[in-house]
Amino acid sequence: MLKIENLHARIEDKEILKGLNIQVNAGEVHAIMGPNGAGKSTLASVIAGKEEYEVTEGNIALNEKDISELAPEERAHEGVFLSFQYPVEIPGVTVTNFIKSSINETRKAKGLEEMPAKDLLKMIREKSELLEIDRKFLSRSLNEGFSGGEKKRNEIFQMAMMEPKLAILDETDSGLDIDALRIVANGVNKLKSNDNAVIVITHYQRLLEYIVPDFVHVLYDGKIVKSGSKELALELEEKGYDWIKEELKA
Amino acid sequence: MELKEKLASSFLAFENKVDIDTTSKVHDIRTEAFGAFESKGFPTKKDEEWKYTSLNAVLKHDYNVFPKAIPTLAYEQVKKFLLNETDCYNLIFIDGVFSSFLSETTHDGLDVCVMSAALEKPKYKMVIDAYFNQLANKKNSLSDLNTAFSNEGAYIQIPKNTVVPKPIQIVNFSTGTEKELLIQPRNLVIVGENAHVQIVERHQSLTENNTLTNSVTEIFVKTRGIVDVYKMQNDRASASLIDSTFVSQERDSVASVHTFSFGGNLTRNNLEFYQEGTHCVSHLNGISILNEKQHVDNHTLVKHKAPNCESHEMYKGIYDDRATGVFNGKVIVEQAAQKINAFQQNNNIIVGDKASVNTKPQLEIFADDVKCSHGCTIGQLDESALFYMQQRGIPKKEAKALLMYAFSNDALKDVKIPELKAQLNKIIAHKLDVKIGFDL
Incomplete structure (x- = not known):
């Protein structure tokens, strides 16, 4: 599904990713953990194609196709979805209108007709139920005045609508109370299949109790320095990151 | 002659x-x-x-x-x-x-x-x-x-x-x-x-x-x-x-x-x-969406002569091609006009390379217990919002248009005649080349 090799990326003059490798296969859930400033959110932004970041070396392949030169929307059309740590507020565009634009622009890029309004409505109804989203919520301006939890739930709702191949959840658990966390995790689990993959970026083990990863990676100083099974997350929760830093020095 | x-x-x-x-x-x-x-x-x-x-x-x-x-x-x-x-x-x-x-x-x-x-x-x-x-x-x-x-x-x-x-x-x-x-x-x-x-x-x-x-x-x-x-x-x-x-x-x-x-x-x-008189409320709202060689000059004056009043002023503009705009918002608070609240905001987006806007707030305050605020912005579109929309599959050009549509549509929320609101909505969408209009 996703294969990243020797990825170097920088913003302005600061190198943040320094030779990162990761491979994610279809049907898998990977967790990426690491201390602040390790490059976790940068990795998410670089995969999604944010223009401020310059890829200086290495490549990013999605289903064996190099996507590192594609525009963000083209990557989205290829099936990359990034759930933002801080979703942007867009006053004046309703959730529904936004989703309609997303879906139809993606269909257009694939040479498909616009989705009939009836089908779109049906899909919206199904997916909003999955995430326990009130219909009134859908006619509000996108993210405007939403609570932290509502924003994150709305991200996963959009993910459900877009049906991506690769979903990257960037600190989706931050700002969520335990009920919202459960709803969001439940949504992600229901959307998981053998044809898609999920990367969960998080500071805490908490989310991983609900979205159980097949692999856990530690990102430190721009590189994946340790990989393991879900038990690694528990170990990190208990011992912090210092022991990994010590291991690296040794 | x-x-x-x-x-x-x-x-x-x-x-x-x-x-x-x-x-x-x-x-x-x-x-x-x-x-x-x-x-x-x-x-x-x-x-x-x-x-x-x-x-x-x-x-x-x-x-x-x-x-x-x-x-x-x-x-x-x-x-x-x-x-x-x-x-x-x-x-x-x-x-x-x-x-x-x-x-x-x-x-x-x-x-x-x-x-x-x-x-x-x-x-x-x-x-x-x-x-x-x-x-x-x-x-x-x-x-x-x-x-x-x-x-x-x-x-x-x-x-x-x-x-x-x-x-x-x-x-x-x-x-x-x-x-x-x-x-x-x-x-x-x-x-x-x-x-x-x-x-x-x-x-x-x-x-x-x-x-x-x-x-x-x-x-x-x-x-x-x-x-x-x-x-x-x-x-x-x-x-x-x-x-x-x-x-x-x-x-x-x-x-x-x-x-x-x-x-x-x-x-x-x-x-x-x-x-x-006291306890008056004034609303001044404006939205300009201009292109080609159009020119719009909004000169406003709010004269607060009595206490406990409010004025809310919100002007927005989008300027493409060689369009030019002016906003001059004058607020005068006379000495008798204590405890008033005067708010003024002017936000502009410049799209065209040769488009321009001149904005000038003017406040003359002669009372000492008042709340007056003003702000103006002239800018391009928010890059983080553009990235967010592109990430959701909306190409940059359409994302820009949608953002401008959102920026202007926000100014219609106080329009109380539904048919007028729909007409305005349609004109805005047309001017910005946005296909939208789908609500539950």
């Missing part, structure tokens, strides 16, 4: 033709106003208030003041420029002349009729004497010019405790029978105590011939009165508009003026609010 000289001879003709009753107060007002115009002349860029708007190109045309033949227009021809699903009182003028055929007036419990009748008929004399030109007098040379030739327009008087059940629509069409025409509508609106009215105003040219409209509206809002005014400015490139609107508010009244500028060659809006 210079336009100013031509107007002097036209004024003589006007006195012989229209302004016949030389004993009336209105005659004196017109004569004095023409004198004031003659001594000041048209404003030039040397005037501080006209620094960024030049009338030179607009004034070099050979405008006629008296159109010779007034065509009739069929409803079907003009339907698209009107609210037609909404039941309205209609005051429709063609080349400055009232069209009774297209209009719906009333004298039943309220007056929605024409200015020419109000200026002539004895039964309106007291009202005219009390209100006519009380706000517009010597405010600027163009409003004086309008006063000098004042004859036709809307006359609206709402008695106390009357909620007008449907909006009043004032539309001025110009048809191009004259190659170059100057129209000077003059409107007077009196909103009685505890009365409520909605007014939609529009100037629409139907021709490529040049039209200059120099419009003046005086609005008096009595105690606890409510008035909502919507100005739709979506005219052709052959039409220019100078609109001066003066609003006087008594205590506990609420007055809102929304200005929607989407088209026209040159548009100058002079909008002035005078808060005479």
Whole structure:
């Protein structure tokens, strides 16, 4: 599904990713953990194609196709979805209108007709139920005045609508109370299949109790320095990151 | 012949033709106003208030003041420029002349009729004497010019405790029978105590011939009165508009003026609010979406004269191609106006490389216990919002358009007439090339 090799990326003059490798296969859930400033959110932004970041070396392949030169929307059309740590507020565009634009622009890029309004409505109804989203919520301006939890739930709702191949959840658990966390995790689990993959970026083990990863990676100083099974997350929760830093020095 | 000289001879003709009753107060007002115009002349860029708007190109045309033949227009021809699903009182003028055929007036419990009748008929004399030109007098040379030739327009008087059940629509069409025409509508609106009215105003040219409209509206809002005014400015490139609107508010009244500028060659809006009583609320909202060589100048004044009042001013603009905009927002807080809250915001997005906007807040505060805030932004679109939208599959070009649509659509939230809101929405989407309009 996703294969990243020797990825170097920088913003302005600061190198943040320094030779990162990761491979994610279809049907898998990977967790990426690491201390602040390790490059976790940068990795998410670089995969999604944010223009401020310059890829200086290495490549990013999605289903064996190099996507590192594609525009963000083209990557989205290829099936990359990034759930933002801080979703942007867009006053004046309703959730529904936004989703309609997303879906139809993606269909257009694939040479498909616009989705009939009836089908779109049906899909919206199904997916909003999955995430326990009130219909009134859908006619509000996108993210405007939403609570932290509502924003994150709305991200996963959009993910459900877009049906991506690769979903990257960037600190989706931050700002969520335990009920919202459960709803969001439940949504992600229901959307998981053998044809898609999920990367969960998080500071805490908490989310991983609900979205159980097949692999856990530690990102430190721009590189994946340790990989393991879900038990690694528990170990990190208990011992912090210092022991990994010590291991690296040794 | 210079336009100013031509107007002097036209004024003589006007006195012989229209302004016949030389004993009336209105005659004196017109004569004095023409004198004031003659001594000041048209404003030039040397005037501080006209620094960024030049009338030179607009004034070099050979405008006629008296159109010779007034065509009739069929409803079907003009339907698209009107609210037609909404039941309205209609005051429709063609080349400055009232069209009774297209209009719906009333004298039943309220007056929605024409200015020419109000200026002539004895039964309106007291009202005219009390209100006519009380706000517009010597405010600027163009409003004086309008006063000098004042004859036709809307006359609206709402008695106390009357909620007008449907909006009043004032539309001025110009048809191009004259190659170059100057129209000077003059409107007077009196909103009685505890009365409520909605007014939609529009100037629409139907021709490529040049039209200059120099419009003046005086609005008096009595105690606890409510008035909502919507100005739709979506005219052709052959039409220019100078609109001066003066609003006087008594205590506990609420007055809102929304200005929607989407088209026209040159548009100058002079909008002035005078808060005479306590606990008044004034809303001034504007959205300009301009392209090509369009120019819109919004000059506003809010004069806080009494304590415990509020004013909220929100102007937005999007400028593409070589379009230019001006926002000049003056707020004066007199010494007596303690505990007022004056808010002013002007946000602009520049899209075209050659587009520009000049924005200038002016606050003069003579009271010490007040809250006044102002802010202005001139910028490009928010990059993080663009990335967010692109990430969701929306290409950059469409994302930009959608963001601009969102930016302007936000200004429509206080529009209380659904059909008007839908029309505005459609115009905005069209101007920004956005296909949208899907809600649950």
